[in-house]
Amino acid sequence: MRFRSLLYVPASSERFIAKAHERGADAIILDLEDSVVPAEKQAARERLLDAVPMAGRNGAKVFVRINSEPGLQKADALAACQAGAFGLYIAKTQSPDQLHILASHVEPIERQIGRDEISFVPLLEDAGAVLEARAIARFRRVVGLATGGEDLAAGMGAEPLPEVLRLPKLMVHLAAKAEGKLSFGTLSTIADYSNLESVGAAAREAKAHGFDGASCIHPSAVSILNAAFSPSVERIAWARTVVEAAAAAEAGGRGAFVLDGTMVDAPIVARARRILDEVSQ
Numbered sequence: 001m002r003f004r005s006l007l008y009v010p011a012s013s014e015r016f017i018a019k020a021h022e023r024g025a026d027a028i029i030l031d032l033e034d035s036v037v038p039a040e041k042q043a044a045r046e047r048l049l050d051a052v053p054m055a056g057r058n059g060a061k062v063f064v065r066i067n068s069e070p071g072l073q074k075a076d077a078l079a080a081c082q083a084g085a086f087g088l089y090i091a092k093t094q095s096p097d098q099l100h101i102l103a104s105h106v107e108p109i110e111r112q113i114g115r116d117e118i119s120f121v122p123l124l125e126d127a128g129a130v131l132e133a134r135a136i137a138r139f140r141r142v143v144g145l146a147t148g149g150e151d152l153a154a155g156m157g158a159e160p161l162p163e164v165l166r167l168p169k170l171m172v173h174l175a176a177k178a179e180g181k182l183s184f185g186t187l188s189t190i191a192d193y194s195n196l197e198s199v200g201a202a203a204r205e206a207k208a209h210g211f212d213g214a215s216c217i218h219p220s221a222v223s224i225l226n227a228a229f230s231p232s233v234e235r236i237a238w239a240r241t242v243v244e245a246a247a248a249a250e251a252g253g254r255g256a257f258v259l260d261g262t263m264v265d266a267p268i269v270a271r272a273r274r275i276l277d278e279v280s281q
Helices: 014-020 038-055 070-083 096-113 127-131 133-137 149-155 162-178 196-208 219-228 233-251 266-280
Strands: 005-010 027-031 061-066 087-090 119-124 144-147 182-184 214-216 257-259 262-264
Touching: 005 014, 005 219, 014 038, 027 038, 038 061, 038 070, 061 070, 070 087, 070 096, 087 096, 096 119, 096 133, 119 127, 119 133, 127 133, 127 149, 127 162, 133 144, 133 162, 144 162, 149 162, 162 182, 196 214, 196 219, 214 219, 233 257, 233 262, 233 266
Parallel strands: 005 027, 005 214, 027 061, 061 087, 087 119, 119 144, 144 182
Antiparallel strands: 257 262
């Protein structure tokens, strides 16, 4: 799975949903949480049956961000499951126990309609959740983790500055990677979506740290995220050269070799192969 760009779309907006499939995002996140006012949440939930297939018409995976309040969360999850959503973005995830409860709630519906298990992306949005990140990542349905920078900073009584968010976001990132899961986000906040230069710089930095993709709230950021989280032409050419040279070295009985004046050994070859795997997805 490749999720370089995950575009949030309010599940209450028929106009935005109708155009979501045209934006080029790898995934669409139909939002039932922050972008939907309380009075419209039920109607937005009921709209998922049409909105999920509509948003995924061009092949993008469709997630639904569900509310954190228990009464809303279960109803949101069931509706997303019945509508055929690929996964749930679970707002304000606190612990693995919360995920067990949610999984138990959707399992009967999955069996009843004969669908694959719905995937989970927990959103860790407070200090306690960050400290539980690896246990949360270990849960079987989890495909990736994300950190809610704005809520995290607010909960700590802090400002959402890069130096404030960097450590907790890296902690969540390391937890995801330690469990072989995807990691979404950047090391700073990109709430100012209109500053596309800043969005691109943040995404490229995240890619250098091994993040797999990031979410955005405006379609203008989609192409920037897709480019930032994809290997460049130069990087692909380098990877092919390394892999070809490694095959020749192995045939000659050498585990390490020199390429363009640089020593190449197993970790570098693994990095090159990973780049080529990204291209083939």
